[in-house]
Amino acid sequence: MIRGTVLVACALLLAASATSAGGLQPLLLEEVLPNGLRVVVAPQPASPAVTVDVWVQVGSRDETDELNGAAHFVEHMLFKGTRRRPVGQAAREVEGLGGRINASTGYDYTHYYAVAPAGAWERVLEVQADVLTDPLFDPQEVEREREVVLQELSLIYDTPSRYAFFKLFGTAFTVHPYRRPVGGSPEAVRRMSRAQLVEFYRSHYGPARATVVVAGGMPARPVLERARALFGRWRREVRRRERAPREPVWEGVRRAVEVRDVQVTTVAVGWLGPGVDDPDHYAVDVLVYALGQGRSGRWVRELRDRRRVVQAVSVGYPTLKDPSLVYVVATTTDADETRAESAVLEEVRRLRREGVTEEELERAKVLLESDVRREQHTSRGLAASLGFAATVADLDYHRTYLDNVRRVTREEVLEVARRYLDPDRYAVVAIRPRRSP
Amino acid sequence: MRLAAAALVACAALAALEPAHPQPAGPAFWVLSTGLRALAQEVPANGLVAVSVVVGAGPRVEEPGQAGISVLVREVMLRGTVRRSGNQVADALDSLGASLRALTGPDHTEWTLLVPAENLDPALELMAELLIQPRFAPEEVEAQRRVSLVRLRQQQDQPQSRAVELVASHLYRWHPYGNPLLGTPESLGRIGRDDLVRYHRTFYTAPNVVISVAGEVPAPVAVAKVQRVFRSLPATPLPARVRLLDVHERALAERPSSRRDVREAKDTASTWIAVGYLAVGVGHPDWPALRVAAGLLGGGMASRLFQSVRERAGLAYAVGASLPASKGPAALTLTAGVHPANVDRALAAMLREVDHVRSRGPEEEEVALARSRVVGLHLLDHEDLRRRAFYPAWYELLGVGHRFDRRVVELASRVTPADVQRVARRYLEHPVVAVVGPAR
Numbered sequence: 001m002i003r004g005t006v007l008v009a010c011a012l013l014l015a016a017s018a019t020s021a022g023g024l025q026p027l028l029l030e031e032v033l034p035n036g037l038r039v040v041v042a043p044q045p046a047s048p049a050v051t052v053d054v055w056v057q058v059g060s061r062d063e064t065d066e067l068n069g070a071a072h073f074v075e076h077m078l079f080k081g082t083r084r085r086p087v088g089q090a091a092r093e094v095e096g097l098g099g100r101i102n103a104s105t106g107y108d109y110t111h112y113y114a115v116a117p118a119g120a121w122e123r124v125l126e127v128q129a130d131v132l133t134d135p136l137f138d139p140q141e142v143e144r145e146r147e148v149v150l151q152e153l154s155l156i157y158d159t160p161s162r163y164a165f166f167k168l169f170g171t172a173f174t175v176h177p178y179r180r181p182v183g184g185s186p187e188a189v190r191r192m193s194r195a196q197l198v199e200f201y202r203s204h205y206g207p208a209r210a211t212v213v214v215a216g217g218m219p220a221r222p223v224l225e226r227a228r229a230l231f232g233r234w235r236r237e238v239r240r241r242e243r244a245p246r247e248p249v250w251e252g253v254r255r256a257v258e259v260r261d262v263q264v265t266t267v268a269v270g271w272l273g274p275g276v277d278d279p280d281h282y283a284v285d286v287l288v289y290a291l292g293q294g295r296s297g298r299w300v301r302e303l304r305d306r307r308r309v310v311q312a313v314s315v316g317y318p319t320l321k322d323p324s325l326v327y328v329v330a331t332t333t334d335a336d337e338t339r340a341e342s343a344v345l346e347e348v349r350r351l352r353r354e355g356v357t358e359e360e361l362e363r364a365k366v367l368l369e370s371d372v373r374r375e376q377h378t379s380r381g382l383a384a385s386l387g388f389a390a391t392v393a394d395l396d397y398h399r400t401y402l403d404n405v406r407r408v409t410r411e412e413v414l415e416v417a418r419r420y421l422d423p424d425r426y427a428v429v430a431i432r433p434r435r436s437p
Numbered sequence: 438m439r440l441a442a443a444a445l446v447a448c449a450a451l452a453a454l455e456p457a458h459p460q461p462a463g464p465a466f467w468v469l470s471t472g473l474r475a476l477a478q479e480v481p482a483n484g485l486v487a488v489s490v491v492v493g494a495g496p497r498v499e500e501p502g503q504a505g506i507s508v509l510v511r512e513v514m515l516r517g518t519v520r521r522s523g524n525q526v527a528d529a530l531d532s533l534g535a536s537l538r539a540l541t542g543p544d545h546t547e548w549t550l551l552v553p554a555e556n557l558d559p560a561l562e563l564m565a566e567l568l569i570q571p572r573f574a575p576e577e578v579e580a581q582r583r584v585s586l587v588r589l590r591q592q593q594d595q596p597q598s599r600a601v602e603l604v605a606s607h608l609y610r611w612h613p614y615g616n617p618l619l620g621t622p623e624s625l626g627r628i629g630r631d632d633l634v635r636y637h638r639t640f641y642t643a644p645n646v647v648i649s650v651a652g653e654v655p656a657p658v659a660v661a662k663v664q665r666v667f668r669s670l671p672a673t674p675l676p677a678r679v680r681l682l683d684v685h686e687r688a689l690a691e692r693p694s695s696r697r698d699v700r701e702a703k704d705t706a707s708t709w710i711a712v713g714y715l716a717v718g719v720g721h722p723d724w725p726a727l728r729v730a731a732g733l734l735g736g737g738m739a740s741r742l743f744q745s746v747r748e749r750a751g752l753a754y755a756v757g758a759s760l761p762a763s764k765g766p767a768a769l770t771l772t773a774g775v776h777p778a779n780v781d782r783a784l785a786a787m788l789r790e791v792d793h794v795r796s797r798g799p800e801e802e803e804v805a806l807a808r809s810r811v812v813g814l815h816l817l818d819h820e821d822l823r824r825r826a827f828y829p830a831w832y833e834l835l836g837v838g839h840r841f842d843r844r845v846v847e848l849a850s851r852v853t854p855a856d857v858q859r860v861a862r863r864y865l866e867h868p869v870v871a872v873v874g875p876a877r
Contacts, residue, residue: 046480046481046482047820048816048819048820049816049817049820079738087748088738088739088744088748091737091738091739092738092739092806095737095738095739095806095809095810095813096739096805096806096809096810097809097813098809098810098812098813098814098816098817099813099817100737100813100814100817101738115817116813116817117813117816117817143751144748144749144750144751145751146751147751147752147776148747148751148753148754149754150776151707151752151753151754151755151774151775151776152754152755154706154707154754154774154776155706155707155754155755155774157706157707158595158596158597158705158706158707159595160594260704261703261704261705262594263590263591263593263594264587264590264591264594294527294530294531294536295515295526295527295530295531295537296524296527296528296530296531301524304584305523305524305580308580308583311583311584311587311588312584312587312588312591331587331591333587333590359528362532363528363531363532366531366532366533366534367531367534369534370534370535370536370551370552370553371536373483373484373485373534373553374485374536374551376483377482377483377485377821377822378820378821379820380820
């Protein structure tokens with residue numbers, strides 16, 4: 001499971017971690033409260049820290065064209081005061097305890113995480129319960145925050161690799177809500193009213209769509225009891241998440257080109273892959289690792305080192321609830337995307353003929369497994385991994401992920417490469433310099 | 438300069454497995470006979486071990502005209518050893534489930550390995566081979582040069598990094614900290630293979646390296662492994678010419694006597710503002726108060742800049758302040774990304790907060806908050822095994838000793854509002870202001 005690109009509430013605290021997966025088996029306490037909220041407690045006795053991470057089943061996929069950006073805007077508004085805590089108070093409290101608090105929004109989820117010294121777990125849990133269940137949406141604050149959100153969208157626009165990612169999803173998907181960028185368009189964000197935001201919050205934030213994960217060096221039982229008391233009184237009926245329309249089979253190539261004041265061309269190519277419920281996605285995760293993760297990825301070697309058509313390349317496949325994209329993003333000094341694109345397609349054809357070698361397969365699995373271990377050694381990483389699994393799949397997904405990865409065979413990798421990576425049906429996005437460099 | 442002193446200490450060959458300064462809570466410290474300094478701490482960590490090799494190789498020691506050589510050397514080293522090609526090195530690392538991170542800062546290059554404990558031995562061997570016996574194959578040097586030139590252009594496409602780079606180059610003038618980390622197109626074009634070999638031979642030496650291990654391996658076992666694997670790291674002392682003396686340092690980076698403004702036009706959606714003040718190095722008694730000052734100005738959501746520029750005025754999404762730890766004078770830098778129409782308002786708000794701290798001093802409460810934040814973040818940062826291995830080694834290399842990693846918490850806890858006001862008055866006076874974005 002590879003978590004996708006998300007927007008984060010506060011750029012100061014942006015973390016580097018991008019991959020996550022379940023599989024290691026620390027002792028977990030899990031309970032579904034009478035109101036439907038799920039609590040997961042994962043003690044890491046040696047950890048000096050605690051992470052309280054609240055995951056909500058709401059993301060840009062739950063928006064409409066008119067409300068594109070609402071999930072992210074609401075995420076910002078939750079830090080703008082509650083009845084008990086004026087604007088800034090929640091952050092001040094957590095920071096005063098020596099911690100930090102932040103949130104991020106993706107296609108399928110929004111989560112609010114606070115990390116603090118382990119001894120502060122109770123106060124942090126109280127702050128999180130208040131922030132999540134009792135936001136004010138003060139009208140003046142909505143207007144101020146609107147400018148902040150618009151500014152965040154500009155920063156994404158100015159970072160070609162991040163912008164290319166959302167642009168690729170927007171080009172690839174025509175029907176499914178993944179076509180709308182997380183964060184929305186500036187036009188929609190400008191138009192959204194306070195009433196619409198409040199309504200969006202009311203209809204999507206409720207105990208039945210939330211999971212509270214607490215991981216780290218805190219005591220397990222008292223945490224569970226306190227979480228019951230704090231979140232158990234949260235009452236709000238929310239409707240179940242609607243199914244999104246299925247993306248039809250693509251015809252041919254979908255292309256979008258933008259010309260900008262940049263010196264380097266950014267190219268992204270993507271194919272429609274499986275969603276998290278499809279067992280194929282384990283083989284696709286392994287394939288993506290074999291092609292472009294770590295230092296030995298085949299496409300890094302072929303495209304950057306041997307053919308020298310690109311100067312940097314990465315391969316990704318964010319795990320999503322519904323069919324996601326397998327994508328390559330590269331930068332090149334060429335004036336346009338032609339050479340890089342055809343080199344990628346040649347590699348795709350070769351992959352569909354030969355698959356990956358036994359050595360590549362084993363290496364990809366070892367690398368994937370050690371990435372999982374790496375992420376889960378901190379309270380923040382473990383909490384994120386558990387919350388993500390509970391939100392887009394279930395905790396079993398976390399428990400069985402690595403076993404499923406270990407079972408992937410060369411034949412399965414070849415099969416998924418042939419099934420999903422079609423050299424005649426793909427989406428491509430290019431951000432080109434105004435003049436050839 | 439402290440580095441010279443550290444290298445001398447190293448000559449006193451100590452019994453390898455006897456900790457020089459036993460510390461129950463922190464890492465154990467050894468100075469090996471070659472002058473190599475080693476640190477080790479046993480920590481439960483999901484079956485992982487982190488090894489951080491910190492080398493005194495960064496812009497600080499770059500010769501004039503060779504800006505970017507530290508990063509170039511690092512990248513070419515990853516492209517092969519005398520025994521293995523770059524691909525073989527990469528295959529071997531990935532097969533061990535090892536991730537290797539190579540980063541360069543003003544004073545150092547860090548090589549940090551994270552590996553499952555059961556693969557520590559082969560991973561350590563590989564790392565030593567990479568660091569001690571790089572091949573510097575001419576075709577790889579050329580290949581890397583091409584990649585580096587593109588990275589350089591890509592970085593200039595980003596208004597944020599460009600603004601910060603402009604501040605550094607104007608603030609430091611002749612001091613090597615003003616060198617762009619990746620170099621310039623001219624310097625990258627000029628540096629030859631021989632330069633790389635010479636640089637490596639000069640700086641990748643035992644007295645100029647600190648190695649630190651943290652994770653699921655007993656400390657004495659870890660240091661024995663380090664000693665064995667890195668025994669052929671040459672014991673050559675650093676040549677006198679690269680030891681920057683305090684007096685020279687002050688002359689090279691003189692504190693500005695008036696504000697300087699730099700503008701660069703770029704057709705982007707937002708404009709970036711960077712405001713830099715020349716401050717002091719990590720060993721200076723004023724550094725902890727400056728660290729707290731940076732925190733209360735722009736570290737976190739409760740900070741002054743966040744509150745005034747973002748929360749109250751809605752002018753920016755990203756706004757903050759930072760003061761790195763460096764051997765020589767560090768820059769306290771404020772940054773904000775704003776709508777092009779709001780540059781003047783945002784800049785005025787940023788400077789007003791600094792002036793306010795200078796003239797009226799901070800509130801007791803906000804200093805307390807900034808202190809807690811420095812202390813808490815220190816602890817949270819050490820939750821990551823790689824950081825836990827890295828920090829003590831880095832401070833050791835910077836000349837303040839590995840124990841500074843714990844002392845920094847104590848020093849920050851003692852900072853008062855008066856201290857903050859005093860250092861603000863002394864250092865936060867004449868900034869270099871860089872603005873990168875659409876022309877007006």
